[in-house]
Amino acid sequence: MNLKQLAKELNLSFSTVSKALRDSHEISVATKNYVQVKAKELNFQVNPFASSLRSQNNKTIAVVIPEVTNDFFGPVINGIESLAVEKGYHLSIYLTHDEIQKEIAITKLIQNRRLDGIIISLSDQTSDTAHLQELFEKKIPLVFFDRISEMIDCPKITTDDYNSGSKATEHLIENGCKQIAYFCISKNLSICSERMNGYLKALKKHNIKQDNNLIFSFTGEEVEIKKSIRKLLACKNRPDGIFASVEKLAIATYEVCAELKLNIPNDVKVIAFSNSYMAESLNPSLTTITQPAYEMGRETAASLFKLLEKKHPLLIPKKIKLNSTLVERNSTKRSDSKDFSSINIIDFEI
């Protein structure tokens, strides 16, 4: 059954049925409900790509991200894609590989393309955002997510990085850590500074003195990063807790701990931002701050479509913050709460 046949069956116009199925504000709630219920009863399947096929024009959104080999950006793309398909848009993917020069080149390139809008998450080298201001001034619809710039007045979708940073740090403190290091990839990045501010707030709340020697911003290759972590953890006076603001720094820490024969969580506890489905199977399982990555993709796309549909500015939220979740696992277990499952308990009487 196609849309035309469904419209005939319901004795409504093609356009009414089509709009009702797309939840258009032009159709009354009663009609929308009627059409949606009937469509379900008649087992009518929407062809997700029908509107693109019909419109023939190449409605395209550019998604500019640092990398694609990442458990966070993958589900974000899924979220963006799910809405793009519903709306009949194509996705073009551009990777900056965390290089500002590539980001600038890409923004120049896509200005010359007939693109409908741009979704972007900044490279970790980006501090000057003149190239993005240019896009904004040319009135190209633009939405930021996760790694945002406060300088540009367009919709921004983030998670509650400040609160999550604070929650992660408090979790380490509550489980006995007294000397907590903060690992990030770049202080330029909004996510890294927000998470760090949350970390500092938690330290203050618990009367732990801020120690700038425990705040690390790692740049460069993996080998270099591991070298720095090794130097830190090989010290006598090493931290007893690590809060990694991105997953790869936690995995590097795991590898260094394995080399140095340091036990996680007994010698050092680790918590990290991560969306990996493998967190549960790591050795030990990793306590994570998990971001609602898919939902973030959906919300980002939804904001962009509001710009494209020229909704009233008041209907377009400037900032949306989604909540992340702390998932407690073994990498932050209290050292005194031994896991008895593997110990033989001997009953005895006095």
Next chain:
Amino acid sequence: MNLKQLAKELNLSFSTVSKALRDSHEISVATKNYVQVKAKELNFQVNPFASSLRSQNNKTIAVVIPEVTNDFFGPVINGIESLAVEKGYHLSIYLTHDEIQKEIAITKLIQNRRLDGIIISLSDQTSDTAHLQELFEKKIPLVFFDRISEMIDCPKITTDDYNSGSKATEHLIENGCKQIAYFCISKNLSICSERMNGYLKALKKHNIKQDNNLIFSFTGEEVEIKKSIRKLLACKNRPDGIFASVEKLAIATYEVCAELKLNIPNDVKVIAFSNSYMAESLNPSLTTITQPAYEMGRETAASLFKLLEKKHPLLIPKKIKLNSTLVERNSTKRSDSKDFSSINIIDFEI
């Protein structure tokens, strides 16, 4: 310094310098060497996006893949992208989410778009490939990678799935396994059947009788998959080795083993195809067959560009097979080779 200035400096035409830098066959080897050496001396930086900026036309490649939240497809996209950027092409990404209906809808959709070529890896539901034959007959340049169809006469880039399947199985046998299960996601898929044929070959070579009750093709949701694995591993007569043809089946196995308190590798050994950088940090570290995913992306894009540049058919290989690597870790360790590092050894004299 831009290209024009470089050409002036070298006293050559703009077009000669441009072609020499792009390694064009129209320029002599001597001239190419001269230009490349001089460009380096003068510290001339190629703008990777310059050719797109100049050409103004929207040179676009569609990349149709099952999913993007995956440690294999991520680096493949990186490989494709690296060459696309060099050649001045844009990438459009389409996700089938392993649904044949979406794959068909996407192929219809992209026929109506002015696309230059298509790179595809099949959904796990695809057995009939009429929709792709249609693209091929319309002379739309088409290249398959990894999950290919033998039915369509276009370039195909794979890894040595048959040999790797055999190598993985022999590795389990050599480490003491006698009853080895094979896990895959769909027998339709070329990769799954090739890897299975390798598995069967290894069993035969070692005089182990093929047992069809040990060959599993899992479909459906994660919960269902884990239920089936749980049923298998809770049996008294459970397998002592598992060869997972895709990573997610190994992680599901890890999770089920943790629930059932089965020790990997002592109770059951696990080997899997995986490109995850976390394999080393899993509990226990996972023995993997690691595919050259980035190189596969480069080779796939290179084959497509040969089609686009209308190279002589004889210069376009129909099939390229890249070698995967077996990376031995703890999940397949022989049960008799205990790890003494965690055991106190007491010296004593007789």
